[in-house]
Amino acid sequence: MNQREKEQYLREYAILKAQGKPFFPYAVAKDSLMACVVMAVIITMSLVLGAELGSKANPTTTTYVPRPEWYFFFLFELLRVIKPPSLVPLATIGVPTLGMILLFLLPFYDRGPERRPEKRPIAMFTAIFVIGAMAFLTYEGANAGTPTALDIATPASVTQQGSTAVAQFNEGRLVVAQSGCEACHQIGENGNNGPGPVLTHIASRLPGEGIRRTLENPTAPMPSFKNLPPKKLAAIVDFLSQLK
Amino acid sequence: MPKLPKLPTPPLPPQFKSPPPRPGDEAAGSGPLQQAAEAGISVVDWVDERMSLSGAGRWMLFRKVPKGTNWAYTLGSATMFAFLSQAVTGVFLAMYYRPDPAGGAYESIRYVTNEVFLGQFVRGMHKWGSTVMVVLVFLHMGRTFFYGAYKYPRELNWVIGVVLLILTMLMSFTGYLLPFDQRAYWATIVGVNINGTGPLLGPYLSDFLRAGPEFGATTLSRFYAIHMLLVPGAIAAMIGAHLYLVAKLGTTAPPWQKAEKNPELRKAEL
Ligand code: HEM
Numbered sequence: 001m002n003q004r005e006k007e008q009y010l011r012e013y014a015i016l017k018a019q020g021k022p023f024f025p026y027a028v029a030k031d032s033l034m035a036c037v038v039m040a041v042i043i044t045m046s047l048v049l050g051a052e053l054g055s056k057a058n059p060t061t062t063t064y065v066p067r068p069e070w071y072f073f074f075l076f077e078l079l080r081v082i083k084p085p086s087l088v089p090l091a092t093i094g095v096p097t098l099g100m101i102l103l104f105l106l107p108f109y110d111r112g113p114e115r116r117p118e119k120r121p122i123a124m125f126t127a128i129f130v131i132g133a134m135a136f137l138t139y140e141g142a143n144a145g146t147p148t149a150l151d152i153a154t155p156a157s158v159t160q161q162g163s164t165a166v167a168q169f170n171e172g173r174l175v176v177a178q179s180g181c182e183a184c185h186q187i188g189e190n191g192n193n194g195p196g197p198v199l200t201h202i203a204s205r206l207p208g209e210g211i212r213r214t215l216e217n218p219t220a221p222m223p224s225f226k227n228l229p230p231k232k233l234a235a236i237v238d239f240l241s242q243l244k
Numbered sequence: 245m246p247k248l249p250k251l252p253t254p255p256l257p258p259q260f261k262s263p264p265p266r267p268g269d270e271a272a273g274s275g276p277l278q279q280a281a282e283a284g285i286s287v288v289d290w291v292d293e294r295m296s297l298s299g300a301g302r303w304m305l306f307r308k309v310p311k312g313t314n315w316a317y318t319l320g321s322a323t324m325f326a327f328l329s330q331a332v333t334g335v336f337l338a339m340y341y342r343p344d345p346a347g348g349a350y351e352s353i354r355y356v357t358n359e360v361f362l363g364q365f366v367r368g369m370h371k372w373g374s375t376v377m378v379v380l381v382f383l384h385m386g387r388t389f390f391y392g393a394y395k396y397p398r399e400l401n402w403v404i405g406v407v408l409l410i411l412t413m414l415m416s417f418t419g420y421l422l423p424f425d426q427r428a429y430w431a432t433i434v435g436v437n438i439n440g441t442g443p444l445l446g447p448y449l450s451d452f453l454r455a456g457p458e459f460g461a462t463t464l465s466r467f468y469a470i471h472m473l474l475v476p477g478a479i480a481a482m483i484g485a486h487l488y489l490v491a492k493l494g495t496t497a498p499p500w501q502k503a504e505k506n507p508e509l510r511k512a513e514l
Contacts, residue, residue, distance in 0.1 A: 046368030115392030
C-alpha cells in the first residue's frame with residue numbers, strides 16, 4: 001500500500017467506525033454470549049469425554065504409542081511421509097519453521113490494498129491449500145496404524161534350528177510388538193512405513209551388533225532403548241537378526 | 245444488531261417519584277444512610293483519584309466498533325476466555341500436582357482423577373479446554389486472514405498474534421508430558437528428539453528442554469515450570485499488547501462493508 005492508499009483506507013475506516021456502535025454494551029454482549037458457549041462446550045466435553053490416565057510412564061517396558069496430541073498429528077504424519085533420512089530434518093523442523101516464518105512475515109510481503117477475499121486469489125488459494133493439506137495430514141495421522149500386534153511368519157532358517165530358537169524368535173517378536181517400533185517402522189505387513197526405514201530384511205543390511213548399537217544410540221527421532229532390561233534388548237536384537 | 249428493548253418504567257404514583265438529590269442539597273442529607281448508599285461510588289472515586297484508570301476504562305469500553313461487525317469478531321475474545329478458563333482450572337490442578345517423575349507426578353494426577361472432589365471434572369476441563377483453545381486460536385487467525393485484517397495498519401497485531409499462536413502450541417506440548425503416563429512420556433521423547441534434529445539451535449533447545457542430554461529427574465520440573473509460569477506469563481503479557489493494539493487501532497470492518505457514499509452524510513459523519 002502506498003501513502004495514498006493508506007490514507008484512503010484510514011478515511012474510509014474512520015467513517016465506518018463513526019457509523020458503528022459502542023463496544024459496550026453491543027460487542028460485549030456478543031462476546032459474553034460466546035464466552036458462555038465456550039464454557040458450555042468445555043464443560044460438556046469434560047463430562048462426556050472425561051480425562052483418562054494411561055498406565056504410568058515406564059522407560060523400560062515401552063508398550064507405548066508415541067502419539068502426540070491430535071493437533072500435532074499433521075507434523076507426525078509429515079514425518080512419516082518424508083522418508084529419506086537426509087530429508088527428515090527438513091520435514092520435522094524445516095517445514096514448520098518455514099511455515100511459521102511465512103506466517104510471521106505475511107503482512108510484510110502481502111502489502112496489497114485489497115482486502116476482499118474474492119479479490120485476493122493467491123492468498124485464498126494458498127490458504128485453502130494449506131488448510132486442506134493440514135486437514136488431510138491430520139486425518140492420515142489419526143488413522144495411522146497403532147503398533148500393538150506383529151504378525152510375521154517364522155523364517156525357515158529359524159524353524160530348522162529347533163524349538164528353542166522358535167521360542168526365542170517369538171519372544172523377540174512379542175517384545176518388538178510391545179515396544180512400539182511399528183509406530184515408525186514397517187516389519188513385513190505390519191506397522192507404518194516411515195519415518196524409520198522398513199525392517200523386514202534388516203538383518204541382511206545390518207549385523208546384530210549394528211542393530212544393538214542403533215537401539216542403544218539411535219539417530220533422532222527414534223528414541224533410545226538403552227534403558228530396556230538387557231534380556232528384552234537381547235530378544236529384540238535376536239529377533240531382528242533373523243529377518244534376512 | 246437490533247436495538248435492545250428498554251424495560252418499561254414501573255407505574256409509580258407521582259408522590260413516590262422523588263427527584264434525585266442535587267449535590268450539596270442539605271435536605272437530601274449527607275446522613276449515614278445516604279453515605280452507605282453511595283459507599284461503592286466513594287470507593288471507586290477514591291481509587292480513581294489516585295490511579296486515574298477510569299479514562300482508560302472508558303477508552304476501552306466506549307470506543308466504537310465499525311459497522312458490519314459480526315459474530316466472527318467474537319472469536320478473539322472467545323480465545324481469551326478459553327485461556328482464562330485454562331488459567332483457573334490450572335491453578336486448581338497445581339494445588340495437587342507434584343512434578344516428581346520418580347513417584348509423585350503420575351500418582352498425584354491419579355489422585356486428582358480418582359479421589360479429589362470434582363477432580364476428574366476439573367482435569368477434563370483443563371484437558372479439553374486446551375483443545376478448544378487451539379481450535380479457537382486457529383479460527384480467529386483464519387478470520388483475521390480472510391478479512392485481510394493483517395494489513396495496514398494492523399501488521400504488528402498480526403505479528404503479536406503469531407507469537408501467541410506459538411506460545412499456545414508450546415503450552416500444549418509442555419502440558420502433554422505432565423500426567424506422566426506412557427502416552428505422555430513417549431510422545432514427549434519423540435517430540436524432543438524431533439526438536440533435536442533442527443539445524444544449529446535444535447540440539448541446544450532439546451538439551452534445554454530435557455535439562456541435560458538425557459531425559460531425567462529434572463526434565464519434568466522444567467516442563468512444569470515452563471508450562472505453568474513462563475509461557476502463561478508470556479501469553480498474558482502478549483494478550484495485553486494485542487488488546488491494547490485492538491483498542492488503539494480499532495477492529496476492521498468486514499472487507500465488503502462500504503462506507504456511506506452519500507457526500508452529505510459523509511460530511512455529517514466526519
Ligand atoms: C491467545 C491467542 C489470542 C487472543 C486471546 C486474541 C485476542 C484477540 C481479540 C480479543 C481481538 C479483538 C477482535 C476480534 O476478536 O477479532 C483480536 C484481534 C486480532 N487478532 Fe488476535 N488473539 C489471539 C491470537 C491471534 C493470532 C494467532 C493471530 C494471527 C496470527 C491474531 C491476529 C489478530 C488480528 C490481526 C486482530 C485484529 C483484527 C481486526 O482488527 O479485525 N490473534 N485478537
